[in-house]
Amino acid sequence: MSLFRTVFGLTLYVLNTIFWFIPIFIFGLLKLLPLPAWQKWTGSLAKACASFWVAGNNLNQRLFTNTQIRLAAMPALKPKDWYLVIANHQSWVDILVLQRVLHRQIPFLNFFLKKELIYVPILGLAWWALDFPFMTRSSKSQIKKNPKLKGKDLETTRKACEKFKTMPVSIVNFVEGTRFTDAKHQRQQSPFEFLLKPKAGGVAFVMQAMGEQINQIVNVTLHYPAGRPTFMDFVAGRVPSVDVQVEVMAVDDNWRGDYSGDSDFRVRFQGELNRVWQQKDQALQQLHNK
Numbered sequence: 001m002s003l004f005r006t007v008f009g010l011t012l013y014v015l016n017t018i019f020w021f022i023p024i025f026i027f028g029l030l031k032l033l034p035l036p037a038w039q040k041w042t043g044s045l046a047k048a049c050a051s052f053w054v055a056g057n058n059l060n061q062r063l064f065t066n067t068q069i070r071l072a073a074m075p076a077l078k079p080k081d082w083y084l085v086i087a088n089h090q091s092w093v094d095i096l097v098l099q100r101v102l103h104r105q106i107p108f109l110n111f112f113l114k115k116e117l118i119y120v121p122i123l124g125l126a127w128w129a130l131d132f133p134f135m136t137r138s139s140k141s142q143i144k145k146n147p148k149l150k151g152k153d154l155e156t157t158r159k160a161c162e163k164f165k166t167m168p169v170s171i172v173n174f175v176e177g178t179r180f181t182d183a184k185h186q187r188q189q190s191p192f193e194f195l196l197k198p199k200a201g202g203v204a205f206v207m208q209a210m211g212e213q214i215n216q217i218v219n220v221t222l223h224y225p226a227g228r229p230t231f232m233d234f235v236a237g238r239v240p241s242v243d244v245q246v247e248v249m250a251v252d253d254n255w256r257g258d259y260s261g262d263s264d265f266r267v268r269f270q271g272e273l274n275r276v277w278q279q280k281d282q283a284l285q286q287l288h289n290k
Contacts, residue, residue: 028129204259
């Protein structure tokens with residue numbers, strides 16, 4: 001049965017992706033015509049196709065994975081509003097779980113991706129057509145060698161968020177910046193038991209670029225009782241359950257300000273994000289002890 005689930009599930013994922021990729025890519029090409037009203041219309045059609053794509057993937061999961069999504073509670077959300085979604089990151093499965101839980105509760109999820117992912121067959125072009133921002137991540141040593149790299153991510157974020165202002169969107173940020181592993185946890189000497197250190201810059205730049213449009217942050221905590229799964233574990237039905245907690249946080253002065261130019265605000269922002277991460281770590285501890 002596991003082999004049947006894997007083969008059939010993967011086949012449906014591929015077919016569903018190819019089917020919806022075609023109109024998404026076509027609308028992405030049509031959106032290149034520099035007319036704002038036209039771009040907004042074709043962009044909304046591309047997002048509508050992407051929503052059906054996610055719906056097909058969700059149906060596939062319900063039919064073949066038998067994974068139980070244990071959602072503590074779903075707060076009141078709006079499908080036509082602007083949201084920043086923050087979450088801990090343990091596996092590629094996180095993306096499928098987020099799409100399943102938040103599908104049609106809030107606008108289509110837009111992820112910030114590493115620039116190398118644009119070369120992923122089919123998916124890379126689909127993400128481009130859907131205006132997913134592709135980021136160039138530069139280390140401190142690279143910036144030291146080439147100072148021109150400083151601020152590149154902020155500029156990419158600003159340009160992406162300009163597009164996001166024309167229609168409701170959900171911007172997803174995995175605040176740790178990478179998937180959790182024990183090796184990374186030890187290397188960072190993270191003060192959290194179940195989390196890596198949060199990286200404030202990405203969240204702060206989105207809040208700064210979007211101005212007053214984002215008034216709520218959707219804070220998602222993901223826990224896998226059977227251990228961190230791979231995508232193949234998920235497809236094969238070897239993930240019995242996922243615990244999901246969704247919290248909505250109002251955006252106040254601790255979240256909105258000039259992160260790059262105001263040192264006092266930067267300290268306050270980092271403190272607020274660390275407070276959220278401490279609470280998330282405590283929640284994961286409770287879920288782990290169940």
